[in-house]
Amino acid sequence: MSLRHILLGLLSENSGHGYGLRKEILHRLGHFRNINEGQLYTELAKMEKEGLIEREVVVPEKGPARKLLHITARGKGVFQDWLESDEHEGEGVLYDFVHGYPFLTKCTFLQHLAPAEALDKVRIQLSRMERKRETYQEILPGMERRKADPFRLRILSLGIQEMELRIEWLKELARDLKQECKEAS
Amino acid sequence: MSLRHILLGLLSENSGHGYGLRKEILHRLGHFRNINEGQLYTELAKMEKEGLIEREVVVPEKGPARKLLHITARGKGVFQDWLESDEHEGEGVLYDFVHGYPFLTKCTFLQHLAPAEALDKVRIQLSRMERKRETYQEILPGMERRKADPFRLRILSLGIQEMELRIEWLKELARDLKQECKEAS
DNA sequence: ATGGGCATGTAAGCGGTTACATGATTAT
């Protein structure tokens, strides 16, 4: 899932400038990546060179020039082709769900830790996921109020359910580890 | 979550050679990445240069030399430090769950597709996730039989639950899109 | 006047992918 597609998607909805796109990706729900300026501007430059976007230099009466970005017909074509293609819908890695939650990979090796230490880690995870679920739940009403795109609303609600799943899973894990700790003592 | 940690983890359990590690990462449950030779051997070379592993050249009576890899004390230390640290347990990206399921990012832009086309995509996803759930469920009994590490068993069971979550979510989405199709006609 | 947000960039490096190359062993 490359940044390029997200940028094309956003720009096919509205023209904008680099910084604004970044804010949108960071804050507006439905776009989910953390983004750094480095990649953003280099990617935009590349996209311009390939004729997917154009820059309109806007010189305000006051202040420095801003560059307003527009998607070109070619850019729109590339975006639509991607949308209609099955790229990023395929099999990918068998255990893809682990990618979204790196703690699971670490869990794979938790056997090498003392049960008490492992338990600590699991508890910290638990509170982090609870926090995350709350964050999502706080975002939801605002999105509903301003009638955000229903697809994005759904994605958020999936996120909430997913956090709940993780929370229950971590609770079970913690319970078992606690038992193990007792047995060891 | 870098390959390095996984390799250190595996080698701290057993010595082995490159190809075997790759197979283990690919097939044995609990290790979840698809891996390509390119990265594997270059990473192993780097790790050797840094003194994390050592190669023992094993020359069989017949055939070419094989390189058996052993973890060094230093390597074990690095691995344990990582295990005890909170690396890969932290916040990361806010919407991390989307990372593990790139189709969701695509969903963000599904509004740009005709409902009928979007429905097609969702249905294909649905059958893919059903397939995936089945695959996981087929793997489970074998793991239980050979008494695999309980952490890995748990991870797999989380995976099954996660696929079930996705399936229900996709079903709802499909239902709504079907409705939209009807209304449009 | 100072700090925070707006806005645009460059450079180095890392982790990972894709593709290529080689050769031996084992199974059909």
Added chain:
DNA sequence: ATAATCATGTAACCGCTTACATGCCCAT
């Protein structure tokens, strides 16, 4: 024979991160 699998590597490239650099605008 030949195809599949075992086994080890190299080279080019890509997407992304980290860190740095610059300068304007606005509110306190």
